[in-house]
Ligand SMILES: Nc1ccn([C@@H]2O[C@H](COP(=O)(O)OP(=O)(O)OP(=O)(O)O)[C@@H](O)[C@H]2O)c(=O)n1
């Protein structure tokens with residue numbers, strides 16, 4: 001089964017409140033995006049990578065990848081307004097090149113080969129697999145009036161991460177249906193769930209954070225220092 005990856009890096013990073021997009025911010029001296037791409041490029045089973053970037057950044061990212069000696073990057077394309085639009089643009093480039101695709105946030109640099117392999121093996125078996133961790137806090141459903149409506153049973157609550165792995169034909173079908181219905185989800189698996197296709201959870205890692213705010217970047221620097 002030929003495997004590829006779509007790395008989405010076309011966001012603005014508004015919650016980071018930084019003048020440069022957060023995927024390019026340095027982490028231990030290297031752009032966050034390069035940390036992430038290095039993990040995928042060095043995975044023995046990944047054959048092709050597409051990077052989705054803000055429009056106009058394609059030449060800069062190509063040069064950045066070459067400088068860091070990253071092979072396997074087949075396509076660098078511009079993204080869309082929502083993450084979902086960016087993912088779709090990336091998927092279209094790999095449609096005829098791979099059987100199984102990983103979709104991963106560029107700003108999750110602590111992804112490991114183990115996570116990629118585990119998600120890939122499960123998706124090869126059942127079509128769709130996503131890493132997640134059990135939530136540690138008690139979660140409340142709160143109304144617009146600020147009053148708690150319910151407290152769901154924590155046993156069944158998981159915080160979902162990337163890389164999410166899919167048979168590419170299944171994911172493209174899910175994207176087509178979401179497009180027809182005008183549905184925008186906050187992850188890729190939710191589009192597949194709408195088709196009624198099972199999505200298998202595999203154990204993620206609490207360290208596989210999405211760098212979203214300045215505090216996350218600080219945590220990430222400390223985490224790397226401890227490695
Ligand atoms: N239109 C978009 C929006 C997001 N992303 C990517 O999706 C991942 C997860 O998104 P998030 O962390 O929410 O990034 P931003 O949208 O950049 O952040 P913010 O919501 O703070 O603006 C990131 O790697 C981001 O670059 C993307 O490719 N295209």
Ligand SMILES: C[C@](O)(CO)[C@H](O)COP(=O)(O)O
Nearest residue numbers: 083105160161162186187210
């Ligand atoms: C896909 C994702 O990483 C799952 O946790 C996440 O939903 C993407 O982040 P966003 O802030 O919703 O764009």
